[in-house]
Amino acid sequence: xxxxxxxxxxxxxxxxxxxxxxxxxxxxxxxxxxxxxxxxxxxxxxxxxxxxxxxxxxxxxxxxxxxxxxxxxxxxxxxxxxxxxxxxxxxxxxxxxxxxxxxxxxxxxxxxxxxxxxxxxxxxxxxxxxxxxxxxxxxxxxxxxxxxxxxxxxxxxxxxxxxxxxxxxxxxxxxxxxxxxxxxxxxxxxxxxxxxxxxxxxxxxxxxxxxxxxxxxxxxxxxxxxxxxxxxxxxxxxxxxxxxxxxxxxxxxxxxxxxxxxxxxxxxxxxxxxxxxxxxxxxxxxxxxxxxxxxxxxxxxxxxxxxxxxxxxxxxxxxxxxxxxxxxxxxxxxxxxxxxxxxxxxxxxxxxxxxxxxxxxxxx
Amino acid sequence: xxxxxxxxxxxxxxxxxxxxxxxxxxxxxxxxxxxxxxxxxxxxxxxxxxxxxxxxxxxxxxxxxxxxxxxxxxxxxxxxxxxxxxxxxxxxxxxxxxxxxxxxxxxxxxxxxxxxxxxxxxxxxxxxxxxxxxxxxxxxxxxxxxxxxxxxxxxxxxxxxxxxxxxxxxxxxxxxxxxxxxxxxxxxxxxxxxxxxxxxxxxxxxxxxxxxxxxxxxxxxxxxxxxxxxxxxxxxxxxxxxxxxxxxxxxxxxxxxxxxxxxxxxxxxxxxxxxxxxxxxxxxxxxxxxxxxxxxxxxxxxxxxxxxxxxxxxxxxxxxxxxxx
Ligand SMILES: Cc1ncc(C[n+]2csc(CCOP(=O)(O)OP(=O)(O)O)c2C)c(N)n1
Ligand SMILES: [Mg+2]
Numbered sequence: 001x002x003x004x005x006x007x008x009x010x011x012x013x014x015x016x017x018x019x020x021x022x023x024x025x026x027x028x029x030x031x032x033x034x035x036x037x038x039x040x041x042x043x044x045x046x047x048x049x050x051x052x053x054x055x056x057x058x059x060x061x062x063x064x065x066x067x068x069x070x071x072x073x074x075x076x077x078x079x080x081x082x083x084x085x086x087x088x089x090x091x092x093x094x095x096x097x098x099x100x101x102x103x104x105x106x107x108x109x110x111x112x113x114x115x116x117x118x119x120x121x122x123x124x125x126x127x128x129x130x131x132x133x134x135x136x137x138x139x140x141x142x143x144x145x146x147x148x149x150x151x152x153x154x155x156x157x158x159x160x161x162x163x164x165x166x167x168x169x170x171x172x173x174x175x176x177x178x179x180x181x182x183x184x185x186x187x188x189x190x191x192x193x194x195x196x197x198x199x200x201x202x203x204x205x206x207x208x209x210x211x212x213x214x215x216x217x218x219x220x221x222x223x224x225x226x227x228x229x230x231x232x233x234x235x236x237x238x239x240x241x242x243x244x245x246x247x248x249x250x251x252x253x254x255x256x257x258x259x260x261x262x263x264x265x266x267x268x269x270x271x272x273x274x275x276x277x278x279x280x281x282x283x284x285x286x287x288x289x290x291x292x293x294x295x296x297x298x299x300x301x302x303x304x305x306x307x308x309x310x311x312x313x314x315x316x317x318x319x320x321x322x323x324x325x326x327x328x329x330x331x332x333x334x335x336x337x338x339x340x341x342x343x344x345x346x347x348x349x350x351x352x353x354x355x356x357x358x359x360x361x362x363x364x
Numbered sequence: 365x366x367x368x369x370x371x372x373x374x375x376x377x378x379x380x381x382x383x384x385x386x387x388x389x390x391x392x393x394x395x396x397x398x399x400x401x402x403x404x405x406x407x408x409x410x411x412x413x414x415x416x417x418x419x420x421x422x423x424x425x426x427x428x429x430x431x432x433x434x435x436x437x438x439x440x441x442x443x444x445x446x447x448x449x450x451x452x453x454x455x456x457x458x459x460x461x462x463x464x465x466x467x468x469x470x471x472x473x474x475x476x477x478x479x480x481x482x483x484x485x486x487x488x489x490x491x492x493x494x495x496x497x498x499x500x501x502x503x504x505x506x507x508x509x510x511x512x513x514x515x516x517x518x519x520x521x522x523x524x525x526x527x528x529x530x531x532x533x534x535x536x537x538x539x540x541x542x543x544x545x546x547x548x549x550x551x552x553x554x555x556x557x558x559x560x561x562x563x564x565x566x567x568x569x570x571x572x573x574x575x576x577x578x579x580x581x582x583x584x585x586x587x588x589x590x591x592x593x594x595x596x597x598x599x600x601x602x603x604x605x606x607x608x609x610x611x612x613x614x615x616x617x618x619x620x621x622x623x624x625x626x627x628x629x630x631x632x633x634x635x636x637x638x639x640x641x642x643x644x645x646x647x648x649x650x651x652x653x654x655x656x657x658x659x660x661x662x663x664x665x666x667x668x669x670x671x672x673x674x675x676x677x678x679x680x681x682x683x684x685x686x687x688x689x
Binding site for chain 2: 078079080130131138139140141142143144157158159160161189190192193194220221222223227228229291293294350351353355356357360
């Protein structure tokens with residue numbers, strides 16, 4: 001191996017270890033701007049059980065998504081199928097900071113959020129295969145998931161349009177006198193939609209309990225943040241509205257959790273909206289067909305090797321003394337569960353044609 | 365002469381327009397480096413450069429609003445919406461500005477721009493990616509609405525749309541993008557916007573269709589021919605302004621008409637056609653005008669998609685029914 005290459009690798013690993021570098025593509029962290037900052041957070045101090053729980057949930061999402069990718073390849077899933085692989089730490093870390101009555105809303109890359117918020121994996125997979133056992137009776141598909149019991153308000157296919165909806169959810173939470181908060185997730189691409197900023201303004205104007213979470217996986221389909229945004233530090237996008245922002249390493253579930261705790265506290269105490277930019281990465285194509293001309297294989301490979309969120313927590317668990325065998329048996333359990341989920345989703349019946357005419361308007 | 369799919373023909377029309385006129389530019393999400401999500405703009409950034417094939421941020425209202433400004437200032441923008449389902453993010457710009465500039469400025473300004481968007485079901489997509497809402501645009505004065513039904517027409521109509529002095533919504537039936545190829549001539553045979561095409565001559569009834577439903581109407585006509593019934597088939601090509609003359613002439617001849625579209629039924633293009641035929645050919649009618657359409661529901665996910673779309677058999681059955689009267 002070329003020695004210069006090796007030196008670079010060692011240097012990068014050193015920076016990563018010491019927390020001085022999040023990723024090659026990260027903007028420089030600076031904390032000068034008022035209200036917003038990019039200072040690395042102290043990690044959440046998780047117990048062994050909490051770490052195990054993070055590990056399980058992230059692994060479940062990963063295996064679930066891999067299976068969805070396979071079923072798509074077999075022609076059993078139609079339409080689009082946006083996998084969450086690589087971004088698991090974000091949804092898992094945030095969900096763990098919520099309490100009863102809090103709610104979440106997101107875009108179409110929603111399978112992971114649906115599952116961690118409490119929707120059954122079977123109902124999510126059966127929705128992907130368009131079966132009557134699906135969470136939307138098989139009538140909606142990948143970007144059409146709702147679970148009122150879980151406080152999960154979707155699952156939305158129009159990029160960015162969920163941001164005002166999440167802001168409205170927060171308005172209602174406040175109006176009803178609760179101290180509940182709303183997590184409103186969106187992507188780096190969505191961050192360029194105008195309605196996001198209409199919502200920001202109203203959220204601050206009325207001091208609403210909403211946490212805006214930009215899942216910055218660096219790309220909107222084939223367009224990188226650098227090619228779509230004049231100002232690339234997305235966590236500063238709320239500043240001129242009076243919304244403080246924070247940059248968070250979205251591949252480190254412990255940092256995510258710490259950021260979530262701080263944000264939830266800020267918002268629950270009535271201080272109004274907050275904006276978090278989570279630096280993350282999607283390993284797979286945007287959807288299932290993706291020419292992938294916009295990034296190098298090496299970029300994907302390096303991220304997988306050096307920043308993988310599941311490997312991160314696994315390493316922490318092992319350092320903490322967890323047995324490798326125990327993790328293996330968890331992996332096996334999850335694999336079996338996902339096989340069962342897939343069998344269910346393949347064999348459930350298709351929706352009855354009469355279903356198509358329901359739920360357009362209230363039945364009179 | 366080249367054998368092209370419809371998506372390649374759309375690409376060809378844009379390539380020719382870019383080569384011919386510096387005022388033409390393309391803009392939209394992923395139209396450059398990626399060549400468009402359906403590959404309609406493949407290879408164009410390489411040949412015409414990033415200044416004329418613009419990758420935009422994800423911002424439909426901004427894209428259309430900026431295109432209006434460009435068009436007012438001497439350019440001929442061709443904007444792509446990745447799916448028609450996202451065009452509503454720019455609905456206000458289209459309704460309030462694109463459609464009205466000529467009128468609002470007493471003809472002192474016009475906005476010669478094209479908004480291309482794939483529409484329709486039949487590709488196992490899902491909601492927001494399968495709808496056929498042409499009635500929104502057809503209902504809006506000040507817009508032209510063009511829908512091709514195959515490669516040759518797509519190339520010629522898009523060429524005409526880009527050169528048109530008024531704004532054109534170019535609605536592309538995505539189910540036909542790669543459905544079949546045609547020999548597309550080296551030099552486009554011009555097709556005028558505002559003209560319908562009689563694709564099959566017959567005397568017993570008139571089938572009127574457009575976009576992805578045209579091939580189905582033609583197949584239904586073939587099936588009817590097996591029963592000894594000669595159906596005339598009209599491809600509307602331009603929905604608005606409607607070529608009333610061609611339609612009325614045909615219905616006066618046949619006395620019967622069936623309108624086919626995949627859009628939901630109520631308040632749609634079919635309803636308008638029925639009204640026009642009633643107005644202008646009532647005394648020639650032998651039977652009520654029929655509509656074969658999608659249902660008044662949101663197009664369902666893939667498992668039941670074909671149930672939603674008018675099938676050849678549904679068209680055939682309805683045609684037979686008008687003939688029994
Ligand atoms: C209004 C709208 N425009 C375009 C699209 C097509 N589209 C779907 S996802 C996407 C990219 C979004 O990127 P980002 O917000 O970064 O989310 P990510 O896919 O990275 O999770 C685009 C352009 C859409 N669904 N809605
Ligand atoms: Mg993104």
